[in-house]
Amino acid sequence: MFIGAFISYMAFQTKGFSERPAELSQTGEVAVEDFLDDTQGADRDDAKAIQRAIDFCAAHKKEKVTLQASKTYRVQSGFTVKEGVKLEFGQQAVLAVRGNAQVMKVEKDAAVINGTIQITDPSFQSEVIALEGTDRFDAANKTRLENMTIINKSGSHKGIGLSLYAKGPWHNISFVNFTNITVIGFETGIQLKAEDPGGGTYSWVNANRFDNVALEDCVLGIRLIGSISIPNECSGNFFTGLQIQLTENTKRLLEADGSYNRFEGMAWDQQRVQHQQPLIVFTSQTEKNKAEINIDSQYIHDKGTRNEY
Template identity: 35%
Template sequence: MRSEFILSEYISSQEDCAPESSVHIDCFGAVPNSGNDSSLAIQQAIDYCVANRISTVRITGVNTYKIVKPIVIKSNVRLELDPTVTLQIDGDFNAFELQSNASIVGGTLQVINPLFQSAVIYVSGSQQIEVPNQSVISNINIINTTPSYKGKAIHFYCQKAWDFISFFQVKFIQIKNFQTAIHLKTEYINDINTPCWINANVFQSIFIDGCVYGIEVDGNSDLPNESSGNTFHDIQVQCRQQTEKVIRCSGAYNTFDCMIWDTYRMSSEQIVIEFSSNSHRNYLFSNLLSTTIVDKGQYNVCKSTYEESLRIQLPLTLNRPHLIGNQDDILVNAQQKYNVKQVSGKVPYGGNLTNCFNLIDEQSVNYIDVPDSDPVVIEMDFTKKPIQMLNCFGMYFGWGESPKKIKIEYALSATGSWVIALDVPLNVGDTIISNMKASQLYKVRITLSGYSQDHKRFRINRIFARSSMENGSAWLATTGGRMFGDIEIEASKGIIMKTASGVKWKVTINEAGQLITTKIT
């Protein structure tokens, strides 16, 4: 009772400040449009609600208030702003920290101090948010008006054992000019028995403009620091000169449904989306081509309306629709077009390297007990005819016969240094794809060692690639091309050719091996 008495002293004696189902911050001494600090008034209003079992703190009118200290929105309290209210953040601190079952709704949160590097809205995993909860962040404009492009708009953070944030709703948010718009981060914990996680949160109808990084899911694809199963739907992102990445993801089973605008404005290399080597089974649907996506993980699915329209048959690489069937593979018969050789490591115990470039998937090159100290190294040299606009390169292995360590490197000139495209120290999958982006590809080097099963074998069934500028090599385009195999034509069938005047002639062969021409009328 004493605490309630003290809190009641904060309230103005005005009749309209009598508390009912909500309280107003002006009743606690906040003065709108004055430039004075309203932090204390807002916090006192929240504390009063907690002590008196009132649910809502309201900020109304066409008004601006300044905040110079952190505000904690405590459990079971809703901070509600009119759409015409602006709260200006002047300093470097987490402006609004939400406890469990707390909400912030409406208005504009505006950073005005260029020193700001913290979060506008911060949620700690120490609150252990899960079902059921009433936690909501919605209908807010979060704007950094300074030229610094620093800080985070929304930050979910788990740093210690049994921190977790799940089933939190974030919707109808507009974010502009931050270092990171939305950041979900779990810190690594040594003991898997005492994990932390950020899972199963929903982000819907988010507009992001001019942020250096749009969405970052930073953690692991599994315990002890898991960041998985979060959904981002109806995301619209406007790229600017300062934009470096729109999505960076290190978790699993996260879904991203987004439209990304004007990537040409970016001053950095236009690799817009990146899935790390710790990511797997995430789903991305966007308007981007695969040439703007780097996928270092396992079994991530990246789709666009354009690339879905290319589907003619099932992908030869399961769960990997980067490559659409045999017809898109530019490395069919690579051994006849390029210089392909094994330069070091154990010799195969079965098969040969040329088997990796034909259309018979059961043919392969096989290795056994390859040590890390003496890996198998395969080089492909395209110097005589560099590959134009490569957008993915990969391999698939026999079922249960995969190497443990895989590294794929490439060179962008005949004498250029090797650049690592993919480095997987603990491979467990049967397919590896690297989103290797190269306007002109001169060389590729593959390094393989170890094994994933007790039989100590690994088997390469196929080495494949796709280009945005070159036709696949498994078929002859109607525009023409180069053949690398024999053509067998059934008896009585032949080749029909047309003269300049339009007359058709059919060429066949008789039993004596003579070519016969027959005019077709």
């Protein structure tokens, strides 16, 4: 009898997470805590549990995945917030990142809110949060990132805080909303990039909205990479309510390709910048962009056409 009971117990433990969906499917929220494996010790990678929770949420069409308040999750690999899933951080929940993997990919119609992501490893050179044009974010998409703090605490000033990237036939990222985002201590704070897919096809990163964005201690604050128009357009993106803290590590506040992009906000402590190079650059691939930022004109380099500042 004892042997039979022991075998039954071990079978339950071996099934692990496969037993849980029947129990968890009764609620609208999916807690990452229910998917954690506490046996991994100091080298655990909580990204795997986060991904299992997201996969369960997507498969069972639940409301959201939650991270516990006031808890630090150790992450060493990346995960994907799938279409239709909302990932919600509890108050003061933190992802502490080691290694050099892209931390989080956000798919079309996904949402991430209230999070803090901390890079603690000086070897990190990847993207923290990434959107990819393969998902083809159109005008009907409901993708959003809200109340996020992304900080490189390693002191390396490497990596990209927030990346939007399109390369491939008809790949695009458009009409995505980013609200109350803070990015601190990266080589590039926010990067939008569209590459020519070739073959007479187009890719684009257009018409995205960044509202109430704070950038601090980044080597390059905002970078838009593309062309004025097709085949790889990077245009019509609006950055409003910018608050940009310049430091001794700042090389450039803004460098832009594209057309009809708007940048509005404040830059602080220009006297801390340790060089005389331009802080704002409109490249030869720009037209009709507008920057309303309190930077002296001698620190603005304009190679484009009909840009305003």
